[in-house]
Amino acid sequence: MDVHVTRSAVGGTARAPPSKSYTHRALLAAGYSDGATVASPLVSADTRATARAVIAFGGSVDPVPAEWDAETDAVDVEGFDGRPAVPDDVIDCGNSGTTTRLVTGTAALGDGGTVLTGDASLRSRPQGPLLDALTDLGVRAESTRGNGQAPLVVFGPLSGGEVAIPGDVSSQYVTALLMAGAVTDDGVEVSLTTELKSAPYVDITLELLADFGVTADPVGSETADGAAGFVVPGGQTYAPEGGRYAVPGDFSSISYLVAAGAVAAAPDGAVRIEGARPSAQGDAAIVDVADRMGASIEWDREAGVITVERSALSGVEVDVGDTPDLLPTIAALGAVADGDTRITNCEHVRYKETDRVAAMAEELERLGAATTEEPDVLTVHGSESDLRGATVDGRADHRIVMALAVAALAAEGTTTIRGGEHVDVSFPTFFETMADLGATVDRGA
Numbered sequence: 001m002d003v004h005v006t007r008s009a010v011g012g013t014a015r016a017p018p019s020k021s022y023t024h025r026a027l028l029a030a031g032y033s034d035g036a037t038v039a040s041p042l043v044s045a046d047t048r049a050t051a052r053a054v055i056a057f058g059g060s061v062d063p064v065p066a067e068w069d070a071e072t073d074a075v076d077v078e079g080f081d082g083r084p085a086v087p088d089d090v091i092d093c094g095n096s097g098t099t100t101r102l103v104t105g106t107a108a109l110g111d112g113g114t115v116l117t118g119d120a121s122l123r124s125r126p127q128g129p130l131l132d133a134l135t136d137l138g139v140r141a142e143s144t145r146g147n148g149q150a151p152l153v154v155f156g157p158l159s160g161g162e163v164a165i166p167g168d169v170s171s172q173y174v175t176a177l178l179m180a181g182a183v184t185d186d187g188v189e190v191s192l193t194t195e196l197k198s199a200p201y202v203d204i205t206l207e208l209l210a211d212f213g214v215t216a217d218p219v220g221s222e223t224a225d226g227a228a229g230f231v232v233p234g235g236q237t238y239a240p241e242g243g244r245y246a247v248p249g250d251f252s253s254i255s256y257l258v259a260a261g262a263v264a265a266a267p268d269g270a271v272r273i274e275g276a277r278p279s280a281q282g283d284a285a286i287v288d289v290a291d292r293m294g295a296s297i298e299w300d301r302e303a304g305v306i307t308v309e310r311s312a313l314s315g316v317e318v319d320v321g322d323t324p325d326l327l328p329t330i331a332a333l334g335a336v337a338d339g340d341t342r343i344t345n346c347e348h349v350r351y352k353e354t355d356r357v358a359a360m361a362e363e364l365e366r367l368g369a370a371t372t373e374e375p376d377v378l379t380v381h382g383s384e385s386d387l388r389g390a391t392v393d394g395r396a397d398h399r400i401v402m403a404l405a406v407a408a409l410a411a412e413g414t415t416t417i418r419g420g421e422h423v424d425v426s427f428p429t430f431f432e433t434m435a436d437l438g439a440t441v442d443r444g445a
């Protein structure tokens with residue numbers, strides 16, 4: 001689907017969608033339990049994939065994922081109580097890396113084989129370190145093509161143990177081992193052979209596990225950042241207090257709304273974002289990044305409200321080691337800001353739905369921005385007056401689509417974004433939300 005976005009001013013109040021990361025974990029944790037309700041889940045393509053996996057392992061999900069819609073404010077899960085059944089069929093993880101990695105961990109617990117696959121993007125993403133770790137733990141875990149990518153075949157059962165894994169490809173491997181490790185007989189101890197990238201996502205896992213009554217800890221640090229590894233005792237039971245877990249708002253999604261306000265809030269107007277309560281999400285760093293670039297931004301943490309006004313932006317340096325999903329947003333902000341925005345420590349951002357470093361460099365160039373790409377640094381040489389509407393390719397990647405839509409708000413004329421439908425992965429109402437804020441958005445053919 002082509003979406004046409006014309007330079008326009010925005011203003012008013014928007015609500016952050018629920019967090020994708022917490023929703024995946026909460027659904028799977030509810031699957032590991034004997035039953036729990038996930039309140040205010042994100043209803044999206046990726047979270048449906050995790051719910052389908054819970055069903056494949058013998059859980060039940062009400063309403064079923066195919067029937068989730070905008071009115072779905074809670075999902076009741078009857079879990080498989082730590083003992084996943086062997087699925088009747090292949091598990092289709094769609095476009096979702098989180099589903100694939102976390103569910104590979106679940107598959108390892110089964111007393112039989114599980115096959116996982118997904119779309120072309122998913123089948124190009126790295127799974128090798130997780131397969132190797134499971135193999136070291138005595139599980140047969142293979143890529144059918146022998147290239148470390150899905151389709152994957154996993155034969156459990158896993159009883160636990162000690163394992164070493166690199167941390168610089170995906171933190172989701174650690175999350176998978178911790179979530180599954182809690183219901184093994186012996187527990188799992190993971191030691192990191194490299195620095196951990198995307199560390200706040202492991203903090204999200206630890207926070208959610210604690211809310212489900214499961215103990216897991218970093219080794220050698222208070223948080224995932226700087227930890228030498230992680231340990232989760234076995235034989236634990238997943239059970240959230242009161243049988244219910246409520247998902248907080250999503251700061252990766254909030255980043256597009258913050259950026260829209262920073263580049264295009266009407267004079268005398270502001271974008272107000274509700275649902276922005278503090279949690280373990282590293283992507284809350286977008287507030288600080290926008291502030292450093294010169295945006296007028298305030299975050300009332302207690303009320304969970306962010307208010308952004310437009311002001312002149314200038315380039316900054318940002319390390320995205322902890323916050324890979326912010327790269328597209330920061331690159332879009334950088335295109336509008338004056339001067340250079342250097343986004344460093346971003347090699348792992350190349351392993352997402354697409355190579356997001358190359359994608360943002362190339363697509364922003366189409367809009368008139370100059371960029372310089374190095375293996376782990378993206379520099380955007382920004383200047384709002386250079387931006388002109390053009391046809392850009394969203395690369396079948398939700399975050400590229402949304403970041404380009406933000407840049408389009410500040411580009412002269414109209415920008416056509418190919419593949420607008422991919423926002424369904426994490427923020428299905430993105431274009432409605434932008435239109436409600438006053439952006440000129442035409443979702444034509």
Ligand SMILES: O=C(O)C1=C[C@@H](OP(=O)(O)O)[C@@H](O)[C@H](O)C1
Binds near residue numbers: 021022098170171201
């Ligand atoms: O665990 C998670 O929920 C996620 C972890 C991050 O991936 P990596 O750990 O692979 O960097 C992030 O990019 C992804 O969108 C969601």
Ligand SMILES: C=C(OP(=O)(O)O)C(=O)O
Binds near residue numbers: 046096399
């Ligand atoms: C990379 C992402 O998700 P996943 O790894 O689950 O595909 C994302 O949402 O940006």
